Amino acid sequence: MKLITKQTDYAVRALGYLSGRGDTFISSGEIARAENIPASFLRRIMQVLIKAGIVAAREGKNGGVRLAVNPATVRMIQLIELFQGKIELSDCMVRKDICPNRRTCALRTKIQQAERRLFQDIGKTRLSELI
Amino acid sequence: MKLITKQTDYAVRALGYLSGRGDTFISSGEIARAENIPASFLRRIMQVLIKAGIVAAREGKNGGVRLAVNPATVRMIQLIELFQGKIELSDCMVRKDICPNRRTCALRTKIQQAERRLFQDIGKTRLSELI
DNA sequence: TTAAACTAATACTAAAATGGTGTCAGAATG
DNA sequence: CATTCTGACACCATTTTAGTATTAGTTTAA
Ligand code: FES
Ligand code: FES
Numbered sequence: 001m002k003l004i005t006k007q008t009d010y011a012v013r014a015l016g017y018l019s020g021r022g023d024t025f026i027s028s029g030e031i032a033r034a035e036n037i038p039a040s041f042l043r044r045i046m047q048v049l050i051k052a053g054i055v056a057a058r059e060g061k062n063g064g065v066r067l068a069v070n071p072a073t074v075r076m077i078q079l080i081e082l083f084q085g086k087i088e089l090s091d092c093m094v095r096k097d098i099c100p101n102r103r104t105c106a107l108r109t110k111i112q113q114a115e116r117r118l119f120q121d122i123g124k125t126r127l128s129e130l131i
Numbered sequence: 132m133k134l135i136t137k138q139t140d141y142a143v144r145a146l147g148y149l150s151g152r153g154d155t156f157i158s159s160g161e162i163a164r165a166e167n168i169p170a171s172f173l174r175r176i177m178q179v180l181i182k183a184g185i186v187a188a189r190e191g192k193n194g195g196v197r198l199a200v201n202p203a204t205v206r207m208i209q210l211i212e213l214f215q216g217k218i219e220l221s222d223c224m225v226r227k228d229i230c231p232n233r234r235t236c237a238l239r240t241k242i243q244q245a246e247r248r249l250f251q252d253i254g255k256t257r258l259s260e261l262i
Numbered sequence: 263t264t265a266a267a268c269t270a271a272t273a274c275t276a277a278a279a280t281g282g283t284g285t286c287a288g289a290a291t292g
Numbered sequence: 293c294a295t296t297c298t299g300a301c302a303c304c305a306t307t308t309t310a311g312t313a314t315t316a317g318t319t320t321a322a
Contacts (some may be wrong), residue, residue, distance in 0.1 A: 001211070017286060033270045040312055041310070058269080059318040059319060060312080060317090061318085063267075083290095125307050136279090136281085158297065159298080172283080190299080191296075192290050
C-alpha cells in the first residue's frame with residue numbers, strides 16, 4: 001500500500017528543482033534528465049501542474065516552465081489530490097446506498113479521524129518546507 | 132485514493148459478524164449472505180484470516196469458521212497489512228539505490244511522521260472497538 | 263526564413279493492483 | 293454415501309498507475 005504514487009513524487013521533485021531556479025524558464029527535458037524521470041511522463045505531469053496554476057509555461061525555443069506561485073503556498077494535500085484524487089475511505093462509506101450498517105459504523109468514525117490527521121501531517125506540509 | 136480496500140473492508144465485516152456468535156462454527160456462505168459479500172471472494176479472504184490465526188476453521192458438514200482470538204487483540208493495522216501489504220511511502224524511499232536526494236529528503240521525514248499517526252489512529256484501533 | 267527547441271493536447275500501450283469466479287480435492291456428518 | 297463444508301489454487305475482469313508516442317503549434321536565433 002503506497003501513500004504516494006510516482007506521479008506525485010515526480011511532481012514534488014520537479015517543483016523542488018524549479019524552486020532553486022528563480023524566474024528563468026526551464027525545459028521539462030532538463031528537469032527529467034536531472035531528476036531521472038521519464039521525459040514524456042514528466043511532460044504530462046507538468047501539464048497538470050500548469051492547469052492547476054502551480055507552474056507557468058512558455059512555449060517555443062528557450063521556453064519551459066517555472067514556478068507560478070510561492071512554494072510556501074503549495075501544500076502536499078493539493079498535489080496528492082491532483083494526482084491521486086481525494087483521499088477516500090472505502091467504497092461503503094462513499095456509496096451510501098450500498099452499505100447496510102453505515103450509520104452505526106465505528107470504523108468510519110475512526111478512519112475519518114485518521115484522515116484528518118493525514119491532512120495535518122502530509123497534507124498541510126508546504127512545498128517550501130521540503131526544499 | 133483509497134485507504135482501505137474491499138478485502139480489508141469485507142474482512143472487518145466478517146469478523147464483526149463472527150464476534151457476535153460465540154464459539155459456534157459459522158459457514159463462510161452464511162456470512163457472505165448476511166453481509167452481502169461475494170461468496171467465493173469471502174472464502175479466499177477467510178483463508179487468509181485462518182492462516183493468520185485470527186479465525187479457526189472446521190472442515191466438513193456443520194463446519195465453518197469462528198474467531199480464534201479475542202477481538203480486543205486484533206488491530207486494524209494487522210488487517211490492513213494482511214490484505215494491502217505494509218504501508219509504504221513512495222518507491223524512492225524504499226529502494227535506497229535509486230533516489231539521489233534521499234538523505235536530505237524532508238518529505239521522507241514528514242511522511243514518516245504521518246505514517247506513525249496513521250498507525251496510532253486506524254492502526255492501533257482494535258477490532259473490539261468496531262463492534 | 264527556416265531549423266531547432268520548446269509546449270499543447272491527447273491517444274495509446276504496458277504493467278500492476280484489485281476485485282471476483284471456478285474447480286477439484288478432501289473432511290465431517292447425518 | 294450424498295450433502296455441506298473447508299483447502300488449495302488457477303483463472304479472468306476491471307481499474308489504476310506508469311510510461312510512450314504522435315501530431316500540431318509557438319518562439320527564437322542563426
Ligand atoms: S460505512 Fe460501510 S462498513 Fe462502515
Ligand atoms: S527519499 Fe526519494 S525524494 Fe525523498
